Amino acid sequence: MSTSELAAEVDLWSRPGGPFDPALLAAHDEAETFPAQACAALDQWGLPDHYVPGRHGGRLERLDEVHGLLRAVAARDLTVAVAHGKTFLGTASVWAAGDSAAAASLARHVLAGEPVAWGLTEPDRGSDLLSGEVTAVRDGSGWRLSGRKWPVNNATRGRFVCVLARTDPGGGPRGFSVFLVDKDATPRGTVRHLPKVPTHGIRSADISGVEFRDARVPAHALIGTVGGGLELVLKSLQLTRVACVALSLGAGDHALEIGRDFLAERRLHGRRLADLPHARAVAGRAVARQLLAEAVSFTAARAAHEVPEELSTVSAITKALVPTLVQGQLRLVGELLGARSFLTGVDGYGGFAKIERDHQVVGIFDGSTWVNRSALATSLPALRPGRRPRPGTGRPVREWLRADHEPAALDLSRLGVMPRRDSVLGALGELVAALTAEPPGGADRLAARLLDAHGDLGTRIAALRPAAGLPATATMRLAERYEWCFAGAAALAVWAANPQAHDRPAWREGLWLRGALALALEGLGTRPPEANAVFDELGRLLLSDDGARVSLFGTPVEVSA
Amino acid sequence: MENTASDTLTLDELERWLVDRVGEYVPDLDAPVDPQQELGEYGLDSVAVVAFAADVEDWLGIQVEPTAVWDHPTVARLAAYLLAEREQQRAATA
């Protein structure tokens, strides 16, 4: 219910004079001022409730629902979604650390609308968490923090900042701990805000920083154990990386809406742009990217509930692939729009440039595409074929990807740092066989090629030489191939799990599935001959009455009863 | 390398196996791996540790969290931990 309710509200708020009025948000963007009206509307509606687990009095039960909500906001304005949704990221470590007085207290503040920031990055330290220099030293029963976190979303607005700090001067994987700092409870003058940083996209967001100068925090600011910070952050990131991709899906929705209008309206040489075969194929390719991104995101959101032990790889794949798929989708829509993708003042189309600017950050923060790919690359040996297979304990993937399946309760204590199986890719053989028994529109041929590519990938992974340090370029390439194979398998699994949807417009004759598989095969370096025809069909779908909302299950994804 | 450790594995054998394995991960080392040296100094830190833990799991036939390497960061300490862990996990499944 809540997803479609929120989407409907955001639509209402987007009318002239409303808090999501595009003119208002464009003005904030221009002036680099915070979109306070939009965030207040979301607070009033109760979106923060969805960032807090049910046990602590909130309504966070299902990640697919969080996706639906953030996507609905992002589909109207990505900056607002980034600004508001950051609280979900900032709190993740506290929920992942288990129940505590700190969790109960933070829950109350979030429910009351307090933003929470997440400070991992430090100036000049980038993605390397182990190089962090913000330190916490014991001070009586509490701690004293020193150093800077920058750049951090909501660092200035957020009353709370969750930070990773060095608690062992020697550092190392057990040398860091997580602290939840209540800035209001620190002695005067010991926490300083660093100025807002001008940015290329999400200009109106509060991208700033925070400096601790011997800032004293009480004992209960410590989240989890002393020395448990890196592990806790690595686990929390699995959740936030899965949640983050909803931002991409929303941006993709927004762009497709603009592209669709343009294709239908624009007349060239006496005909509609939509009648130009090339334009249709480009549009169809954009649709395929969006739907594949959705299939992967949906799989990841469900995986968080059903196979949390596998989330270390699933989240890395998702965060590497989905923003990349959508960034490419935006580029295609931009090509279709031509000059209108570049001119910011054109009525109706001027918003596109903002989407493209805003979206770039999704592939950078919370672990960039490369950082995630590199995490996957280092895990590949643990996924090599022939490893003593761990018996699957849960339900098969084609069961838990059914749209109306009630996912298992989120159990963050099951998150781990090493994958021992991959339930999605591991099911590829079965999924392809099932498809061959009942081939929708030739999708079986594409699926068979994916299976070949996967076999080849297995051979290459098995031949990987172990090595210390960061992965070699060749290993990064393997990881990328793994992502495409996973994406194809996810698409097949979503297809198999949802026979009730097979007669929906995007599903008939396996349409979206063929588009998704064609993209995955292209990603793997083959050019399936049927790709152009599939993309043309998807382009026609976008232009038909059914194209107003391009989504696997109908946008917004309806999840909770 | 044998595929699985023998049932009567001693601490010494386990240590030697770990020394060899770490050596594989750092092929350009000019001296043998020192069992008392922190593994992080061999580049076996948070990053490479997943693959390493997978190797150890496969060989010992027990479940090993990569974080065990963080908690027991030298070959000597890791060997002692793993041997105890193996006995415990086997007793539990026996």
Ligand SMILES: Cc1cc2nc3c(=O)[nH]c(=O)nc-3n(C[C@H](O)[C@H](O)[C@H](O)COP(=O)(O)OP(=O)(O)OC[C@H]3O[C@@H](n4cnc5c(N)ncnc54)[C@H](O)[C@@H]3O)c2cc1C
């Ligand atoms: C708008 C915005 C908001 C942000 N908000 C927050 C926030 O709220 N909290 C927070 O903690 N941080 C935040 N960040 C910081 C963001 O997460 C960092 O940009 C990120 O950690 C990467 O750091 P870096 O840009 O310095 O790149 P570096 O880490 O210096 O990376 C440089 C390049 O190397 C690549 N690279 C880095 N590590 C690896 C690896 N292991 N393997 C392969 N390639 C690698 C990167 O992908 C990049 O291409 C924000 C950044 C921006 C731009």
